[in-house]
Amino acid sequence: MKLIVNLKLQPTPEQARILRQTLELANKACNAISEQAWGTQTFRQYNLHKLVYHSIRDTFDLSAQVVVRLIAKVADAYKLDTKRERIFRLHGSIAYDDRILSCKRDDRVSIWTVEGRQAIPFVCGEYQRKLLPFRKGETDLIYRKGSFYLNAVCDVDEPLLDDAQDVIGVDFGIVNLATDSDGEVFTGAKVDETRRRYAHRRRNLQRKLTRSAKRKLKRLSGKQSRFQRDTNHVISKRLVLKAKDTTRAIAVENLKGIRERVTVRRSQRARHHNWAFAQLRNFLEYKTRLYGVRLYAVDPRHSSRECSRCGYTDKANRQSQDKFLCQSCGHCANADFNAALNLRARAVSISQTSTSVDKAA
Structure with a gap:
């Protein structure tokens, strides 16, 4: 059974700068891969790898495994939609595997960056920490609201079903x-109260056509979604x-x-x-x-x-x-x-x- 463990990184200001640069370079490379994929209508990962691997390594000076992961990211994006060219955000998430990321016992991760490996502390709950030994597969580096997170996939064994009485x-x-x-x-009383409050704020913002109002609407949607998720x-x-x-x-x-x-x-x-x-x-x-x-x-x-x-x-x-x-x-x-x-x-x-x-x- 696969579970996602969320870790919050605690980089130094210098490490935070390096992580941002890493995301920026990686996503620029993704856009270059996407441009070639779209131009040649090459969307399968194997074919795309043969097409762009060497040129992307040379152009962006990235390690071999990083390029492999970026090609996979672009190919996965085109699995969802091949009707338009995929454009990647500058600070969009990127995926790591065990060759370019590892978890240490002292609550630190060793992670590949554009300036070499960085050992960065992280924090998480006790439940999440117990799951970390089962980490397997990809781990996503995410930049959100000025903070860095890792979403790690953990593969845990399912217990035998109880004999229900x-x-x-x-x-x-x-x-x-x-x-x-x-x-x-x-x-649902608290839920209903929260829903009405969000609905009132949403109506007020929808009357405005400013960019600020649109940004606030997006944040409001995120808050309501997180509230629902926590309640559930x-x-x-x-x-x-x-x-x-x-x-x-x-x-x-x-x-x-x-x-x-x-x-x-x-x-x-x-x-x-x-x-x-x-x-x-x-x-x-x-x-x-x-x-x-x-x-x-x-x-x-x-x-x-x-x-x-x-x-x-x-x-x-x-x-x-x-x-x-x-x-x-x-x-x-x-x-x-x-x-x-x-x-x-x-x-x-x-x-x-x-x-x-x-x-x-």
């Missing part, structure tokens, strides 16, 4: 981001650790088509379309694999209309966004909690005859 059903909602079959609710990480980790500690599996709904399938009131549409449902589900997916917890993706159809007590299904059972009242047996419950119980029951029924879904469609 029960299942936790998890329903994703609009008002509440998630509700589980234990009755624990992950409210917190929710998914809480659910997975609960399942791990109680020897249970997790059941979630198959999210395919959730935006089209779910009908929401006009007042809730912005909230509905702004939240990263798939991201939350993806976080649950990889964390369950990381902790050895089984994950089931079940058919969510009518889970919000079916009575978790008697099984009677009717559209009229769903009284409102948060209220469920069975028209047959009179069972009354929170609608999201009722749906979570139904998801749990469906996972329990299929667990007898099928294996857990490590990656649902």
Whole structure:
């Protein structure tokens, strides 16, 4: 299982200058490679290597392995789009491998630069430090807001899946981001408040046509994205650790088509379309694999209309966004909690005859 570990470099002012120059020279070389690739319509890495390797080494005075990595970067960019010439930002990220970067035990990295190898200290969390021995493959050097970071790929073994004794059903909602079959609710109140604040600021900035307003809009989008990501990480980790500690599996709904399938009131549409449902589900997916917890993706159809007590299904059972009242047996419950119980029951029924879904469609 591949995980990304983020390290923040702490270079001296002189080392920071060298790193910037390294990025600038590398990306100038990428643009030169891209120009030749576009001019000759040569996009495959092998063919591109034969075309530009020697000329790029001679022109930019770069080491052999650095040129190999830059050619790979350009070829990867053209895999995404061959309809226009690819232009690389001056301080865009570049990839290193073990031949031009290594991690030391004293929290330093030895990294190739235009002025030779540099030993640069880094900081990271204890969890990230434990993963570093599993570093394998590429490590990206990133320059963002005046700071340098390394994103290292770590390949860790997945633990064996636990033999689950029960299942936790998890329903994703609009008002509440998630509700589980234990009755624990992950409210969307703070999320909604933040969304409204960002929406208000976004509307004000969109009325302006200045470059400054556009830059602020971009920063605002980044802040909202990071807030969503952090919230989804917190929710998914809480659910997975609960399942791990109680020897249970997790059941979630198959999210395919959730935006089209779910009908929401006009007042809730912005909230509905702004939240990263798939991201939350993806976080649950990889964390369950990381902790050895089984994950089931079940058919969510009518889970919000079916009575978790008697099984009677009717559209009229769903009284409102948060209220469920069975028209047959009179069972009354929170609608999201009722749906979570139904998801749990469906996972329990299929667990007898099928294996857990490590990656649902």
